[in-house]
Amino acid sequence: MPTAVVRQEKKAMRVLCCNDSAKKSGIEPLLSLSTALALCPDLLTLQQQPEREEITLQQLALIAYSFSPVVIIAEQGLWLELSGCEKLFHSYRKLLQQLQKNLSHRCAHIDMGIAGSADAARLLCQTGFRCELPERAEVEQQLRLTPLSLLNIQRRQQQSFEQLGLTCLEDLLALPRAELASRFGTGIVDQLQLLLGEKPCQLTRFKPAVSFHDLLQSTQGIFSKQGLLFPMKTLLQRLSIYLQARQCYCRKIEWRFEPLIGEPSSMCISLSGSQNSWTTLLDLSRLQLERIDLPASIETIILSSDNFVDGLPEGLDLFGTAPSSDKALAGEVSLEASRLIDSLRARLGPEALQQPALGSNYLPEEAGQIVAPGKHPQLTVDHNGLQPLWLLPKPIAIQRRHQQLFWRRPLYILSGPRRLSDNWWQTDQQRDYYLACDNEGARYWLFRQAGTDRWFVQGLFS
16 A cells, blocks of 8 residues: 655655655655645555664664675665675675675665765665676766765755856866865865765774664564564574674573563573574574463564674684584584583473582582583682592591501502692691502592591592
């Protein structure tokens, strides 16, 4: 149906843009809203939302950032510097084709201009996307024939050009720069230098945000968990584009589901490994979604993340060589284990899984601790000394019979001592550890309390 976007200009509402159906009724940009409704009573009008436009431009800039390190958001559009990116995509044509494919998922219509500077490309913007670069001579000719009315100049200056018979940029370039600056000010000379690439572009380059935050809204409301999966997939795909642009991985994502009326629900997904695959994140989100209660009708879905680690795409190193088979196998096992941990945690809850780990404590009975899967505490204690895997629940005192250590049978020292000292600020616990054996070859882990003649057995070797 005929649709137009309108905005407030001074004291009147005017048409900003409209679709083809509205154009057939005679509606065009800058037309007042009252005139547009007189021409087309069935016209559907939408209020311009600059905040939403800015968010969309930021999202499009993320897509473009994967094709060029220089992306500029200006004049309600994006400007990319393509020079230097040809070798990466093997040709400018392939670069532009891939760029068009990625942008087409978010843009129904694209106007495009190609030139040697951002300001010149803006003046040469034409309807439609082109995948072929024009010849330099063709660009220069089009630029010279550009009407002066397209320049960013005041109305009084425009009238002066018309009185002097200056109609296009070629007429202006034929005049000496000093005379132009003297008569029309240095601003017009600066514009010419920017157009011709004689002066570097002064527009601010786009940089991805340090955190990710995006949302989708449904005016009709979403009433089932199954209905949430498609918008969640869309948000996760945007997160994946963000991670690729920043060349990083996420370690945690947060969902928030807000109803029109009532309390919102939220869920957090922590990852045991680095991840940027939207399919994996969607599977984990679906598993955890089954465990939570949601409002009857959800209007807004929010995805956010600020826990990232830097990294390169899997399987690549600095020189592009393939990883060795041993490293690839180790990475594959680690990835599968990480997926299993994340799946179980998403289905059963974060408290359902635990793993033993070494802590920063010298005493063997206090060195072990229980942590969440995938977390490896930073150790400040060296645990590389020889000791058995299994310890007794408590150290057991050893008897001495005629100066011979005895526990069930006579014990003989094989090596030692190795001194361990801990908790000196509470009680001075110093122990000298020894490796011992019996007549049948069984190995024991013994210690003697420093400063005493008391011996204990703490562990047995297999």
